[in-house]
Amino acid sequence: MVACEVRPRVQRESMRATFFTCSCPIQVTRIPPLLTHPSSEAPNRKQGLFMPTTPKQIAASLTELWSPRVIAEVDDSYIKVAKVSGSLAWHSHENEDELFLVLKGHLKIEMEDRTVEIGEGEMFVVPKGVRHNPLAEHECLIMLIEKKTTLHTGNTVTEKTRSLADQLRPT
Numbered sequence: 001m002v003a004c005e006v007r008p009r010v011q012r013e014s015m016r017a018t019f020f021t022c023s024c025p026i027q028v029t030r031i032p033p034l035l036t037h038p039s040s041e042a043p044n045r046k047q048g049l050f051m052p053t054t055p056k057q058i059a060a061s062l063t064e065l066w067s068p069r070v071i072a073e074v075d076d077s078y079i080k081v082a083k084v085s086g087s088l089a090w091h092s093h094e095n096e097d098e099l100f101l102v103l104k105g106h107l108k109i110e111m112e113d114r115t116v117e118i119g120e121g122e123m124f125v126v127p128k129g130v131r132h133n134p135l136a137e138h139e140c141l142i143m144l145i146e147k148k149t150t151l152h153t154g155n156t157v158t159e160k161t162r163s164l165a166d167q168l169r170p171t
């Protein structure tokens with residue numbers, strides 16, 4: 001009986017936590033989540049609506065370094081994955097926290113007062129306003145949780161900076 005009571009609630013929560021119909025960020029904000037039907041233009045996000053997704057596998061499949069891809073939407077935040085190696089860029093997000101979860105490998109995050117080392121399966125939240133520079137000595141797979149308004153290199157623009165439209169491309 002307990003399982004029967006729990007399952008519908010979980011399904012409803014799952015439906016509420018997702019997704020959108022295409023890679024256009026303007027449409028994303030305009031379409032109520034419960035009324036959307038994912039299209040084939042966003043295969044990863046469609047997959048996430050109906051079944052568990054595989055962030056580690058999606059990250060491993062990426063061919064560009066430091067090029068985050070959105071794999072899911074949860075209310076006003078994006079869930080992203082990336083394959084990284086070397087350093088990104090010193091930057092900060094004045095109004096947004098940023099969560100890093102290491103899916104495979106080892107990531108360092110340099111900050112002005114210290115450096116944290118994040119091992120596989122570990123996560124770390126960079127508080128808003130803190131200047132930081134993610135750094136991987138070897139190839140590393142990460143998952144990120146960021147507000148939709150977060151620019152992934154803050155106000156610093158480098159050759160590694162990617163637009164949101166680029167991050168929303170299907171993998």
Ligand code: NI
Pocket residue numbers: 091092093098126132152153154
């Ligand atoms: Ni950042």
